[in-house]
Amino acid sequence: MKNIKGKIMEIVYHPHPILRRQADPVKVEKIKSPEFKQFLADMEATMLAKDGAGLAAPQVGISEKIVVIAGKNGNNLILINPQITHRSWGKIISEEGCLSIIDNRGRIIYGKVERHKHVTCQYIDAQGKKKKIQAEEPLARVIQHELDHLDGILFIDRLID
Numbered sequence: 001m002k003n004i005k006g007k008i009m010e011i012v013y014h015p016h017p018i019l020r021r022q023a024d025p026v027k028v029e030k031i032k033s034p035e036f037k038q039f040l041a042d043m044e045a046t047m048l049a050k051d052g053a054g055l056a057a058p059q060v061g062i063s064e065k066i067v068v069i070a071g072k073n074g075n076n077l078i079l080i081n082p083q084i085t086h087r088s089w090g091k092i093i094s095e096e097g098c099l100s101i102i103d104n105r106g107r108i109i110y111g112k113v114e115r116h117k118h119v120t121c122q123y124i125d126a127q128g129k130k131k132k133i134q135a136e137e138p139l140a141r142v143i144q145h146e147l148d149h150l151d152g153i154l155f156i157d158r159l160i161d
């Protein structure tokens with residue numbers, strides 16, 4: 001996977017309607033195809049180039065349940081058909097931004113959002129294996145933000161001030 005060179009894709013900006021659509025689940029049999037591996041590499045390259053903490057497929061115009069999250073030393077987390085299976089009672093308010101939400105000068109807009117402090121997320125990895133991750137703030141926040149994209153929800157819908 002790391003030996004595939006990704007290309008930088010165009011970001012889709014709010015209020016594009018694809019950002020409001022419910023994304024389709026990925027068909028598991030296509031996960032090992034070269035085209036799909038290339039798309040994952042393209043998503044990673046795009047996230048890196050735009051300096052995003054995460055990127056969801058609808059943000060590059062593909063309405064499918066795929067998310068990449070930036071990890072240390074290029075060990076990015078790839079979540080296919082992710083689902084949150086547990087949310088903590090505790091919540092934390094913190095600032096978020098989104099590559100798809102910019103002002104008229106092209107700058108990312110930030111705002112405060114309340115998110116669950118811990119979440120457990122079930123997903124399929126890039127090898128097609130079922131996985132589960134228990135995440136805390138700040139990773140839990142990124143997971144919640146990116147999974148919202150797959151449901152057509154943007155952080156501006158959740159602003160607290």
Ligand SMILES: [Zn+2]
Pocket residue numbers: 097098099100145146149
């Ligand atoms: Zn976003």
